[in-house]
Structures are given as C-alpha cells and as structure tokens.
Amino acid sequence: MAVPALKWKRVSETSGSQPRPRHGHRAVAIKDLMVVFGGGNEGIVDELHVYNTVTNQWFQPSVKGDIPPGCAAYGFVVDGTRILVFGGMIEYGRYSNDLYELQAARWEWKKLKPKPARSGCDVEPCPRLGHSFTLINNVVYLFGGLANESEDPKNNIPRYLDDLWALELKPNNSVCWDRPTTFGTAPSPRESHTAVSYVEEDGSRPRLIIYGGMSGCRLGDLWMLHLDTMEWSKPSVSGTIPLPRSLHSATLIGNKMYIFGGWVPLVLDDLKTTTNHEKEWKCTNSLACLNLESMSWENVQMDALDESIPRARAGHCAIAIHNRLYIWSGRDGYRKAWNNQVCCKDLWYLEVEKPPAPGRVQLVKASTNSL
C-alpha cells in the first residue's frame, strides 16, 4: 500500500541550554514535552533535559530527591507524569539493576525497592544494559539485555539475556517484580532491540512487539507476546523486510511502528566499495514502517533531498508527540576510533500523518500569547 510522501524537518534555532550530544540516552513524551535523560559520550551523563516542542525551547529542571547516577542504554517508561528508570550502564563495564522513579510534576527522584510478587522466584532482574522496558496497562515488561558476568568492570564477560520480567505498578504507587510464565518459543537472547506495546482500538488483545537487536550479529526478526494468553509467536509479515539492526528506535504512532536508524550489516554493494574488511556494520538513516493492523512492512515514500534527511545514526532517542516522530542526537558510525566517537547534535521531526484540522479550543489558545 502506498503511503503519502513523508518529509523530515530539522528543528533549528532552539532556545535554552542545549544538552550535550550523546548516545545511549532515552526519552519519553509527556504532553508536548520531550524528557531526555542519561546516555553519554566519553562519560555517562546524569543530567535531565526537557525540550518543549511548542515553544522550541530546551530547559533543565532543577531536580530533588534521590538523584540517580547517570546511566546509558537503560529502560525508560512514563506512566502519566511518573517516569521509571531501570538498569543500564553506570560506569565503564559496570551495569545496574536499580529502579528509580521521577515525578515529573515536581521533578522529584525516588529510589524504589520493588518486592517480588510471589515467593519462590528470583527477587529481581540481574544488572544489565540494552534491555527493553515497555509499559502496557499498568505493567512494565522487561525483556533481554546484556549482563556482565565478570567482577572486574574492565574485563567484560558478556552474557546475552532472554528473560522476561513484569514490573507491576500498584495503585498505591508501590511496585513489585514478577516473572510471568510464558508459552511457545521465546525470542533468542539479545540486547539493544526495541519493544512497543500495541492494543486494538477497543483496548483488546494487548501485545508486546519485539524487533531486532544484537547477539553477536544484528537481528531482524519480529516477535509478539500476546499478553492475554502470555503466548509468544513469530508473526508472518508481508512486504519488504528491512535490514537486521540494533541500537535503532521503534516508535508507535497510530497503528504503525516506525523504525529509524541503528547499526545494519553492510550489504553487498557496500562491500564492493570498501577495502577495509573489518568494517562489517554501518549506521543507517533509513526509516521502516510496520503496519501492526495488517502486519505488513509498508514502503515509506521519502519526499526529500539528501541534505534534508537526518544523517545515519545509532543510539539516538525517538518519541512520538501527536503525529510527529521526534529524534535527537545519537552517534554517527565507524568513522572515529571507538573511544572518541562524535555524536550528532541535531533534532528532527517527521510528520507521519497530516495533523487534524485545529479545533475551536486550539484556535482560541493559539490567539493568546500564553499557552
């Protein structure tokens, strides 16, 4: 099915203090705000930055409470105005399994101590990075990631994980870990994959959709966990399947999952042109779109010249605000030695659907100076 042509737009002339470029950070959307935390480049960042998409302004709220250490490639979800942070890399080679909450209404951090829901299972997930952390109906599902078996942070013994955890958000603001029983074949161990939650328009058939990741090689497989039955399935998908990838972003807008960027294997054409055989991967700036209704990969028509597309990147963040897909920062690829990677400092958005005609209220709002 043909989709109307999409056009990337670079956001320029933002005001306020711009955060330093980085990768491995995460973002969530609260109304018109994009809240960015963590990530890093030559040092993990513990700053919280907020971008207001309406006023085109960055600001840094002053936070209080148990301020967490900076972390990268961690889990980040938002439930109303309450943000949860789990795991990630906190120092070179050292991963965390701490859980923090941030009340965005008063910018207050709090370290949480979740209890196991039932006795007899592991108390909590092991420290990890690159896991997925997805909220569906008051439960945050944690899947996979990468653990370090070594005591010494400099001597990494990697282990790819395939465990599934459920963090239940109780009405009284308490949380508890559970290890749900699943049926069917589960996805293979992986990290730096993506997960989105999808429910039918009427709220039925909640599903967790896992895509791609890394397990020594980049993965391009798609998995679905039906939360009603807790059954894993590998759905058959029509359309052109995009290249396998990790460190990409997946964002749900409407009934479509937009995949942007990440590391992809070099295709045959690239191999011909490059003489360096060590380079097996490259970053991409391609956009793929999976229609979750029809389970088909749709062709994305890009209406753009080369310079008006964000450059290839991985480890960026992506959020959806209304019909817009926003992406910010991320790293640019293999051009540098690994320890002095240059990160992109640009902010872009993609209008995936025509915005609805403005309602009366919005028009009234727009005519006043204060929004």
Next chain:
Amino acid sequence: GPGPGFRMPNLTPSQLVKLINLDHSYALPSAPLEKKTHCFPPRLLFQNEEEIALLNEPKSKLENLLTRKSSKRAQKVKIVEEEDIDVCTPDDDPKIPYDHGKARQLMKECEKNVNFARIHDVSENWEEDVNKIGWTKSQRRLFKKMVQIFHDEHLKRLAYSENASEPLYRRLSIDKTTQAVRTLLTQFAWETKLIQWLHGVLMDNLSLEYLGYYLDILQTLKSKVPTLVEKMITASASGGKCNRATNVEALNLLLKRPWDPYATAIHTSKLKKPTVSAVFVVVPPGPPNGNVICHQRQKSWLSLLAGLGKVVTVSLPSTANKLNVNLYAEMMLVCSKQKLVEVFETSPDKPIYLVGWGSGAIVAATLSLTENVTGVICLGFPLHGTYGTRADVDDCLNDLKHPTLFVIGDRANNSSITDMEIFRKGLSCINGLSVICQADTYLRVTNYHQKRLFVTQSYVDKCIIDEIAWFLINVPILEDELKVQAQQAQEQVL
C-alpha cells in the same frame, strides 16, 4: 553462556567484547590504557609559568595589590618598598639566545649611516632653527606631532641605554614608534606632497641623533608599507642642505633590510635537521595583496623555511582576484594541486609537505585528503569560522590521513587549545599541536609580551620553523613506535 541454538558468527570472545565496547561506548575506562597514541602531546612555547599562576589566582589584581601577600607579584611589591632601588647598575644579563656583540653592531647600523645622509650636525636647538615661514596649517601640525614622536623615542632610548638587552629593547621601541608614525601619516592620508615635504624637512633639519632615529623608523616602515615609503622618499625637490640625489641610493640600500637582534642567532642549529631534505609546497592564505601576514614577514619566514628544504610557493593567476570567495578557494585548491603534481614529477623521491597559513592551512589540509603527501603543516589553523566550528561530524577534515602539525596562537580568535585538543583526538592520523603563547591569529606576539619574554617577532617565527623541524624528525620515530605497538597487540590476540 548464550542459550542453545544461539549462533555467534565467527567471532572470538575478544572480538565480541570489542564489538560490545564499540556499540556501548558511553564511558571511558577509568584508567586510560598506557599506550602510544597518534597525538603528540601539545607543545607550549613562551609559556611563563609564574605569569600563568598569577592569572589563575582567583583574586583580582587590585585585590592582590591591596592585600599584598597573596601572590608572588604582591610579595615583590612589598620587598621593593623596603629596599633601596638601585638605579645605577644594570640588571643581570637575561639569558637571551643571541650574540650580544653582533646584535649591538646591528643596532648601531642606522646611527652610523647617518653620515651618508648628512655630514654636518646642527645645533641642539635644531627644532627652533627650522624655518617655518610659509608653512600651511597641516604642515605645522604634522611637523609638531612628528617631533613629539621623536622626543618620545628619545626618552625611551635613554631609559634602556646601556642595559644588557638594549638591542632588544631598541628593536621593540622602534617598532612601537614606527607604529605611531604610521598612524600619524595615515591621519594625513599619506598625501604625497605633504609626506615628501616632511621627509625633506626632516632630512635637512634633524640633529644627527634624531636623524638616526628617523632612519630606523623609515627602515621599519618600509618593511610594512614599502610602496608608500618609496613614494615618500622619492627625490622630487632639489636643493636643501644635503645632496639628496646621491643619497637616495645609499638610503635605499640601508632601508632594504630592517635589522633584528636575532638576525645572527642561528637558532635552528640547536636542533637536528631532518636527514632527508624535504620539499615544502606553500599555499598562500589569500590574494597576494591581502595584508593577512605582512609581506616582509612572509618573505623572511619563507627564507627561513628554505633552511629545512626546498620551498615551492603556489601562485594564482591574477585573474583570480576577481572571483568570489568560494570560487577563489576552489581556484587555490586547483592551483595547489597542479603545483603538487609538478613537484611529484620533479622530486619523486623526496618527502613532500603541504604548508599553509590561515585559510591556506585549510586548503592544504583539504588537499592532503586526496593527495599522497608526506605531511601537512597548518599555521594559524582556523578551527572556528563563519559557519561555526570545524571538526563537526560533517567536516571532511576529520578524515585527515597524513601526519599533520597544527600551530596556533593561544590568543587567536579563530581557535582555542581546548577545541584543538578535542579535534585532534578525533583524528586518526599522527598529529602535533604547537601553541605560541600570547600570540594572535597570525602567530604574532604583542609588543608588551615581546618585551616581557625578551623576544622579537622574527625570533618567534624562527621558533615556528623549529617546531616544523621537530615535527619532521619525530613523525617517523612515532610511526615506528606505533608499528611495533600494533605488532605486539596482534601477537597478544594470536
């Protein structure tokens, strides 16, 4: 380990860890790995530690003076108060690396040559004896101001006369005085008739001592604005107390090369020369009449560079001056490339270095991306430009592959040490950074700091040549070290 059925594609455990570290490079290892990198440590020239410590004092200078105990300078102030100041015996001889005897000889050259200009001295009251009848208002004003400049120079000379570093002080005071004269003449728009008249009056009436000052000034001025000075001293009027026609020739000879106390200092000899003579292809910083670097300085700098190897300068066709900036830059690139091809043909077995000043440095660096040169030398490298900082993700200069030396001034407004260090660290080629402390965009040290550091600009320029020599010698050494290190790493993996 990974679960059953899991396939790891031809990766050894260490390769996998390397790949993971590459994917998740958010933090640096806490202790940096001890190994040689392709970046030479930065070299700071003319850095005075005491001064820098003082600058880093959190207190203001005024506060230091008021409390008089928190800084070294304040302590000195106190000591000076308590002791009698000895104004008779000159200060200890500062360790200046030039031949004092020869420097003194050079210093007195203009004084000696006064005789060529005029044999008879005039009375001490020469100023009053000048016949001012019929002078216009502007003539009076110009003469008065000029004489005041001579008096100032006279006082300066008295202040440092018989000082051990007199030649250096004299050089610096002449530079400053010349600047004042240039400013004055510019106020009068270098009006040909007026300045020729002034020259005539001064040559005829100045006392021999002041005439010496005037020759010193003319000599320096000529190196800055040659055509204007030539116009000024052209013998247009005949008559007067001295026979100008015969003197013009002698005068021209004297004015040809300004003296410098460091002229005889064979400074480069303290370093080993590179064993193989190199070819330097010098890219100009812009159109030839652009006074980015003054003509004389550039000429003498190039002759110094010739001490290290053959110098080939790139020249652009005169039609290029009419092009806009972008086309001109492209033209520079094309012409430099052509010249490089010629050099490749004539000296195929010699190391070839691209050299550029300012924007020429950018051209040289850009050209090195595609040409197989031995190295690049970027002087006054402009890291910040109209379009922001270079070394952005999109910047092609991130891909420099040949050994590159950057020389910047720490007071340059188009570069900074911190940004250069970040930029340099991101390069994959061998590179060095030499910082001329207290120097500006064009690597010029101000008169104040020249005096403080006992240097002249020509000495600074010689030191830049030394930095180039140092780089030429040390690049092959580092290349070998890196090769050995890579081999050792390879053996460890196997």
